[in-house]
Amino acid sequence: MALIERFQKTTDVGYWEGQIPMNYIYTVGRAGEKFFREIIAGKLFGARCDVCKITYVPPRTYCEKCFARLEESYVEVGTKGTVHTFTQCYETFDGVKKKDPSIVAVIRIDGTDGGLVHWLGEVDFEKVSIGMPVEAVFKAKKDREGNILDIKYFKPVK
Numbered sequence: 303m304a305l306i307e308r309f310q311k312t313t314d315v316g317y318w319e320g321q322i323p324m325n326y327i328y329t330v331g332r333a334g335e336k337f338f339r340e341i342i343a344g345k346l347f348g349a350r351c352d353v354c355k356i357t358y359v360p361p362r363t364y365c366e367k368c369f370a371r372l373e374e375s376y377v378e379v380g381t382k383g384t385v386h387t388f389t390q391c392y393e394t395f396d397g398v399k400k401k402d403p404s405i406v407a408v409i410r411i412d413g414t415d416g417g418l419v420h421w422l423g424e425v426d427f428e429k430v431s432i433g434m435p436v437e438a439v440f441k442a443k444k445d446r447e448g449n450i451l452d453i454k455y456f457k458p459v460k
Contacts, residue, residue, distance in 0.1 A: 333361040336376050338448040344440045348379045348414050359416035381438040382459060383411040383418075390427050405430060409456050423455030435459040 330338060333349060337360045340347045349361035349372035356365065361376055388407035393399055405422040407430070422430060423439060436456040446452040 331363065332373060333363045333376075337361050338450075340378070341440075341450070341452045342443075342446045342448045344381075344443070344446075346379050346381055346411060346438065347376050348411070348416065349373075350375045350377045357414040357416070359411045359414045359418070379411050379414050381440075383409040383436055383456070385422070385430060385432055385434045385436060386410045386417060387432060388422065388430050403427070407436075407456065409436060418450070418453075420450070420453060421455040422457070424457040429458075 337347055346359065347361055348357045348359040349363075350357045351365035351368065351370050351372055352375065353370050354365055354367045356367065357377065357379060358365075358372070359379055361372065363373055364370065365372055386408040388405055390403045391400070391406055392403045405425070405427055406419065407422050408417055408419050410417040422436065435458065437459050438453045439455055439457050440446065441452050441454055
């Protein structure tokens with residue numbers, strides 16, 4: 303059927319009952335690959351647009367404001383940031399009630415225009431505040447796999 307043709311009767315439209323079998327491979331792209339390779343080393347990287355003066359974390363291939371190519375502009379951004387917002391979670395992602403609640407926060411990485419959604423650790427919920435300085439706590443190097451969970455959590459900076 304051509305793009306300009308229309309269905310005349312709803313019975314002409316087919317449908318699939320049940321689940322559609324699909325095989326796919328998800329790739330993180332060039333910017334994501336750089337980000338996760340550096341996480342293995344215990345570093346966080348962003349992409350800097352010198353035109354707009356924006357540092358994206360996680361890094362991007364292009365600047366979303368001026369469309370400048372950023373693949374040659376990856377920069378180490380450090381592992382410290384501030385709590386931008388936070389909440390307490392009483393269930394797992396699967397909807398199972400947790401024994402102890404966890405704290406999830408948006409962490410704005412220092413000196414950047416982006417951040418990460420991640421857990422907070424080594425802090426009581428009552429002591430968390432917006433603007434609180436935090437730093438990443440990584441898994442032991444031998445246990446890192448190159449994914450966001452290589453960061454165990456962010457903890458308050460003493």
